[in-house]
Amino acid sequence: MTGAGMDDWIDNSRMILDSARAIVPADGSLARIRGLRGQGPGFDPAMVAEAGGLGLYLMRVPEAAGGLGLGLRETCALMRLLGEGLVPEPIGATIMAGALLAEAFPEQAANGDAVMVTAWQDSPGTLDWQGGAVGGRLSGRKCAIPGAGGADLIAVLTGAGVAVVPRDAPGVTLHLEETLDGGQMATLQLDGVRADLHPCPGAQAVVQDAALAHAAYLLGLSERAFALTLDYLRIREQFGRPIGSFQALQHRATDLKIRIELLRAAVEATAARIDLGADPTLRARDTDRCLLRGAETALLVSREAVQMHGAMGITDEADIGLFVRKAMTLAHLFGAPAAIRARLAQGLETAA
Amino acid sequence: MTPDYTAMSDAEFRALIRDFVETEYPDIPRFPLERLHWDVVKPWYLKLSQRGFLCPTWPVDRGGMGLTAAKHLIMVEELERFGAARVHDIGPVMLGPLLLKYGTEAQKDHFLPRILSGEHVWAQGYSEPGAGSDLAAVRCEAVQQGEDWVINGQKTWTTLGMDANWIFILARTDKTVKKQAGISFLLVPMDAPGVSTRNILNLSGEAEFCEVFFDDVRVPLDHIVGEVNQGWTAAKALLGHERVFIGAPRLSASALARLEHLARHMGQWSDPVFRDRFVALRCDVLDLGDLFQTYLDRLRDGTEIGADVAMLKVFQSELYQRISDLTMEVAGPASGLRHPPQGDRRLHAAATYLSARPVTIFGGSTEILRNVLARAVLGLPG
Numbered sequence: 001m002t003g004a005g006m007d008d009w010i011d012n013s014r015m016i017l018d019s020a021r022a023i024v025p026a027d028g029s030l031a032r033i034r035g036l037r038g039q040g041p042g043f044d045p046a047m048v049a050e051a052g053g054l055g056l057y058l059m060r061v062p063e064a065a066g067g068l069g070l071g072l073r074e075t076c077a078l079m080r081l082l083g084e085g086l087v088p089e090p091i092g093a094t095i096m097a098g099a100l101l102a103e104a105f106p107e108q109a110a111n112g113d114a115v116m117v118t119a120w121q122d123s124p125g126t127l128d129w130q131g132g133a134v135g136g137r138l139s140g141r142k143c144a145i146p147g148a149g150g151a152d153l154i155a156v157l158t159g160a161g162v163a164v165v166p167r168d169a170p171g172v173t174l175h176l177e178e179t180l181d182g183g184q185m186a187t188l189q190l191d192g193v194r195a196d197l198h199p200c201p202g203a204q205a206v207v208q209d210a211a212l213a214h215a216a217y218l219l220g221l222s223e224r225a226f227a228l229t230l231d232y233l234r235i236r237e238q239f240g241r242p243i244g245s246f247q248a249l250q251h252r253a254t255d256l257k258i259r260i261e262l263l264r265a266a267v268e269a270t271a272a273r274i275d276l277g278a279d280p281t282l283r284a285r286d287t288d289r290c291l292l293r294g295a296e297t298a299l300l301v302s303r304e305a306v307q308m309h310g311a312m313g314i315t316d317e318a319d320i321g322l323f324v325r326k327a328m329t330l331a332h333l334f335g336a337p338a339a340i341r342a343r344l345a346q347g348l349e350t351a352a
Numbered sequence: 353m354t355p356d357y358t359a360m361s362d363a364e365f366r367a368l369i370r371d372f373v374e375t376e377y378p379d380i381p382r383f384p385l386e387r388l389h390w391d392v393v394k395p396w397y398l399k400l401s402q403r404g405f406l407c408p409t410w411p412v413d414r415g416g417m418g419l420t421a422a423k424h425l426i427m428v429e430e431l432e433r434f435g436a437a438r439v440h441d442i443g444p445v446m447l448g449p450l451l452l453k454y455g456t457e458a459q460k461d462h463f464l465p466r467i468l469s470g471e472h473v474w475a476q477g478y479s480e481p482g483a484g485s486d487l488a489a490v491r492c493e494a495v496q497q498g499e500d501w502v503i504n505g506q507k508t509w510t511t512l513g514m515d516a517n518w519i520f521i522l523a524r525t526d527k528t529v530k531k532q533a534g535i536s537f538l539l540v541p542m543d544a545p546g547v548s549t550r551n552i553l554n555l556s557g558e559a560e561f562c563e564v565f566f567d568d569v570r571v572p573l574d575h576i577v578g579e580v581n582q583g584w585t586a587a588k589a590l591l592g593h594e595r596v597f598i599g600a601p602r603l604s605a606s607a608l609a610r611l612e613h614l615a616r617h618m619g620q621w622s623d624p625v626f627r628d629r630f631v632a633l634r635c636d637v638l639d640l641g642d643l644f645q646t647y648l649d650r651l652r653d654g655t656e657i658g659a660d661v662a663m664l665k666v667f668q669s670e671l672y673q674r675i676s677d678l679t680m681e682v683a684g685p686a687s688g689l690r691h692p693p694q695g696d697r698r699l700h701a702a703a704t705y706l707s708a709r710p711v712t713i714f715g716g717s718t719e720i721l722r723n724v725l726a727r728a729v730l731g732l733p734g
Binding site: 074143230233234242244245247249250251253254257258261262263265266268269270285286291292293338341342344345348 | 367415624627630631632633634636639640642643646660663666667703719722723725726727729730731732733734
């Protein structure tokens with residue numbers, strides 16, 4: 001933000017959204033997304049390169065380290081659009097790797113020639129590094145890494161810094177499980193993997209930023225699922241009337257709208273507060289509540305959308321099913337809601 | 353000579369209001385959950401009036417403060433931070449702005465000073481036994497006879513009507529047209545022959561509202577605001593800021609603070625099950641705060657506030673109810689106590705619970721507001 005005007009983020013966001021239309025088609029087509037399901041890692045390396053060509057991976061790399069040094073408002077605007085399009089490429093994970101590594105962010109990851117993801121959690125939702133980093137050799141385990149099955153490089157967050165680990169390095173084992181969205185989730189096992197560690201004192205903040213960006217993706221997902229559902233409510237007729245004229249459905253749709261607007265307001269306000277220098281306590285609290293709201297909203301909106309689509313909603317053919325399965329895959333990626341609430345409860349005593 | 357509030361910095365203005373309320377607030381309850389009656393709240397009304405603070409949104413030449421939305425908000429924040437009781441504000445907030453927009457010069461000259469002085473205490477006569485959510489169905493009738501309107505009918509749920517000496521009503525003046533097109537806005541002194549009231553006890557056992565009966569009540573022809581049969585338009589045109597403030601997170605935030613106090617008192621504050629639920633509610637309050645702020649920003653920018661603002665009220669009122677539900681659970685057997693345990697109002701779960709009942713009914717029931725949102729915001733078919 002150094003030297004930048006107060007409202008530069010608005011123009012920046014607009015430019016980023018315009019360029020990201022190369023990734024998320026403006027006509028809303030989900031044909032590409034549908035076609036990638038179950039095909040290996042479930043995403044397209046060519047699209048990873050496309051995003052790299054647009055410079056998206058440099059968003060959160062400081063300008064001093066050769067990046068764009070953009071704010072969270074711009075990042076969240078991008079992630080919201082990616083969520084609308086259910087984009088499966090691990091763009092958020094690569095942006096996170098760039099923020100963690102800064103100067104050490106490999107050029108081939110920055111330009112998208114190599115696919116890079118981030119492995120940060122030892123156990124779900126926590127930063128507690130339980131593995132070892134002795135004599136430049138890493139041992140340990142990381143869980144819940146989407147996209148790792150198609151990755152060339154993995155940024156591994158440890159207690160001693162961030163390591164860049166090639167996927168095919170000796171001692172690296174990936175355990176892959178299929179996810180409902182047609183992709184894969186990996187567990188990473190490291191057994192004496194040789195790696196350079198780059199100090200990263202701001203790792204906690206980067207993880208919180210990534211959590212907020214993740215909530216923005218869930219916002220976009222929820223908004224698009226809701227828009228499709230409203231279309232259906234207006235068109236689908238039963239008893240000689242559009243089903244959207246029935247009050248029971250109108251009231252439920254209204255509740256979804258309110259939840260979505262709460263999520264949108266919370267994400268945008270939190271991003272602005274962080275960009276303008278929120279203190280660490282506020283940053284932790286507000287990113288956590290955005291995660292909770294994002295997870296709850298994405299699951300709520302997508303399952304209600306299925307109900308409102310009737311029998312069509314439970315077919316693979318209807319696009320709405322792509323949203324519910326993506327929501328299930330991603331909602332709790334950054335931690336279980338009960339664990340997040342427990343963390344927030346610990347902060348109650350210090351709250352004003 | 354009214355100070356130029358527009359020229360003051362926000363900080364100066366905030367300090368002015370804070371100093372005023374802290375030094376001038378009379379010896380009456382702070383943070384009351386119930387509405388205070390005129391005999392109790394009158395000294396505060398007069399303090400506000402004497403200082404020129406009673407009608408923040410009125411223009412300066414009519415005795416108001418001419419505040420911008422931003423400064424008005426600062427004033428509201430400071431009064432609420434202190435816990436100042438709500439005064440009888442139907443005159444300052446509803447009738448005043450309506451007269452300023454639709455009234456004749458003679459009406460403005462006569463009625464506005466009397467609102468400011470407290471000589472006229474106004475009540476709102478909108479709802480009827482058969483016209484609640486469907487307000488345009490009013491049947492209370494006004495017929496022109498010579499130099500007078502002759503009024504017959506009934507109003508109900510008239511908040512603090514027993515304290516008022518004037519009431520404005522929506523009256524049926526044409527039964528032959530579409531129901532919204534046959535309503536007029538009339539001003540009626542409550543000491544006129546034929547006006548009578550009957551108090552309605554609420555669930556707390558208090559008389560907060562009443563019924564008002566009109567039996568051949570005569571008022572002069574010039575006691576109409578706007579044109580004949582244009583009352584519906586006038587009644588609907590106002591309440592810009594109010595539609596935003598009614599969804600403020602303040603009510604829920606203060607209920608949450610009372611719940612914390614109660615939970616500590618009951619030894620449940622460190623219980624993980626309680627804390628899990630408390631944290632979820634607290635996140636709701638904070639998220640609502642972020643959404644509320646987007647509407648305040650619009651007020652500041654002068655952006656039009658659309659029908660979507662009702663989202664605030666729907667979520668706020670139901671959130672307040674969910675907080676009150678948990679408050680009752682924590683209170684246990686004390687849930688049913690009529691008076692505050694140990695004289696501590698913050699421990700009085702029943703007061704919170706009962707105060708949470710009207711919020712989803714008055715000012716547009718949540719069901720009606722959901723209908724409005726579905727049609728006007730989501731564009732769903734009627």
